[in-house]
Amino acid sequence: MRPARDNPFRVDRITTLCYQPLEATWPQLLDRLEGMHFCGAVVGPCGSGKTTLLDTLADHLARRGLRVARLFCSVDVRPPRSEVTAVLEQTFDVLLLDGADHLGPLAWRRIRRAILRRDRGLVITAHRPGRLPTWVTCRTDAALLCRLVERLLIADGPNAPSCPDRSALEGLYRQYNGNIREALRRLYDIMADGPGAYAAGPRP
Amino acid sequence: MTGTLDIELDGGQTECRPGEDLTGTVRWLFDDRPDKVELRLFWYTRGKGDEDTGLAENLTFESPAPSETRTFRFALPNGPYSFSGRLISLIWAVEAVAEPGDHVARVEFTLSPTGREVMLGNRSA
Numbered sequence: 001m002r003p004a005r006d007n008p009f010r011v012d013r014i015t016t017l018c019y020q021p022l023e024a025t026w027p028q029l030l031d032r033l034e035g036m037h038f039c040g041a042v043v044g045p046c047g048s049g050k051t052t053l054l055d056t057l058a059d060h061l062a063r064r065g066l067r068v069a070r071l072f073c074s075v076d077v078r079p080p081r082s083e084v085t086a087v088l089e090q091t092f093d094v095l096l097l098d099g100a101d102h103l104g105p106l107a108w109r110r111i112r113r114a115i116l117r118r119d120r121g122l123v124i125t126a127h128r129p130g131r132l133p134t135w136v137t138c139r140t141d142a143a144l145l146c147r148l149v150e151r152l153l154i155a156d157g158p159n160a161p162s163c164p165d166r167s168a169l170e171g172l173y174r175q176y177n178g179n180i181r182e183a184l185r186r187l188y189d190i191m192a193d194g195p196g197a198y199a200a201g202p203r204p
Numbered sequence: 205m206t207g208t209l210d211i212e213l214d215g216g217q218t219e220c221r222p223g224e225d226l227t228g229t230v231r232w233l234f235d236d237r238p239d240k241v242e243l244r245l246f247w248y249t250r251g252k253g254d255e256d257t258g259l260a261e262n263l264t265f266e267s268p269a270p271s272e273t274r275t276f277r278f279a280l281p282n283g284p285y286s287f288s289g290r291l292i293s294l295i296w297a298v299e300a301v302a303e304p305g306d307h308v309a310r311v312e313f314t315l316s317p318t319g320r321e322v323m324l325g326n327r328s329a
Contacts, residue, residue: 001325003288004251005295012250188252192290 002192008152008161009188014181017148019053022139030060033135038066038094038121040135043128047179048138050125054096057123066093066121071111073099081107088114094121101126140180142173148180149187161191207234207270209241209309211300218312219319220296222282226313230300233271238302241265245278246299247315251292258284268302286314289324 004010021029033040042050058068069092071079077099079087084107087095095115100108108131115122124132146169153160164172164187176182213228220226230243242264248257260281265274278298287294299310314321 001290003293003323004291005288005293007251010250011252012255185252192252 002161002194004192007188007191008156009184009191013152013155014184015055017052017151019049019056020144020147021136022141022144026056026060029136030064033057033123036133036135038123039116039132040123041100041129041132042123042125042136042138043134044125044138045127045178047176047181047183048140049180050138051098053136053138054098054123054125058096061094068092069095071095071097073097073102075102078102084111092120094123097122097124099126100124100131101128140173140178142170145169145173145180145183148184152184164190205234205236205238205302205305205307207232207307209300209302209307211243211298211309211311213298213311213313218314220280220313220315221317221319222280222285222315224280226278226280226298227276228298228311229273229275230265230309231273232268232300232302232307234302234307235270237270238268238304238307240303241268241274242301242303243276244299244301245280245296247284247286247294247296249292249294251289253291280315283315285316285322287316287322287324293321 024032042053044050054070058070061068069087069090071084071087073079088111095111097103097111103111112122112131122132123135129137146166149163149169153163169183172183172186173180176186209230209232211228211230213226217226217228226245230241232238232241242262244262245260246257246262247260249255261278263276265272276298284294286296295312296315297310297312299308301308316322
């Protein structure tokens with residue numbers, strides 16, 4: 001068993017990964033967003049990097065001197081009205097709203113109206129397009145998973161555990177239908193249980 | 205503000221027991237006087253799930269000069285013990301933070317009745 005602290009796929013490592021656009025550079029993405037008056041949607045399926053993109057975007061916006069506020073929604077987390085009010089009353093230029101499609105129509109209209117009325121920016125993540133014009137569509141491929149795994153293992157230097165080979169990673173990518181987050185969580189288990197865990201085949 | 209910040213535990217002490225004193229030295233060398241230098245005794249978790257932290261004690265070095273060496277002493281609490289399992293590890297550390305800037309120095313140690321990390325589950329690792 002590999003202790004959690006030495007697992008290269010532990011959460012604190014995963015969260016250091018920045019979003020890597022596949023089809024554009026960050027300056028191009030930022031120019032596009034500025035052209036949209038900082039109002040747009042990051043669209044993609046689960047585990048395709050939407051939240052990671054939002055985290056990386058927050059850093060880029062801060063470097064441009066823009067003040068950012070954050071709001072998070074998910075199947076399990078629906079912010080109460082008081083929390084939404086508190087966020088909207090903050091001083092900010094762009095609101096990053098993660099999981100917009102988990103908001104009911106009333107809450108969504110309220111947020112959108114409050115943002116647009118004051119000429120602020122609003123960038124959301126959603127599984128489906130529609131609530132705002134799409135700014136970025138997140139896609140993954142097996143090569144991306146391979147690059148991320150390599151990056152996580154390189155951080156351990158010479159003590160890095162051996163990397164599952166490319167075909168194994170491609171199999172994992174397919175097994176999780178392109179959901180990189182779930183593939184990385186499975187790799188955590190594989191590393192925790194030792195190389196034999198992978199030899200025994202991916203867990204369904 | 206640029207420069208260096210380091211922590212050293214006395215005698216290279218990294219295996220500690222509840223109730224013992226943890227002593228050491230913080231050294232910094234900056235090109236300007238820091239606004240604040242703070243030292244924190246805390247634990248944090250690492251692993252597959254959400255991270256957790258707990259602050260045991262902190263101390264602020266008053267009127268810091270640009271270059272200085274200060275000693276510290278913490279009475280270690282009774283717990284939680286340092287441990288590692290498949291899903292989670294709990295790690296104790298002393299961390300120095302100097303402001304302005306992102307100057308951070310950290311030293312990890314283990315806290316348990318034996319001084320060693322408690323291993324959960326399979327010990328073959």
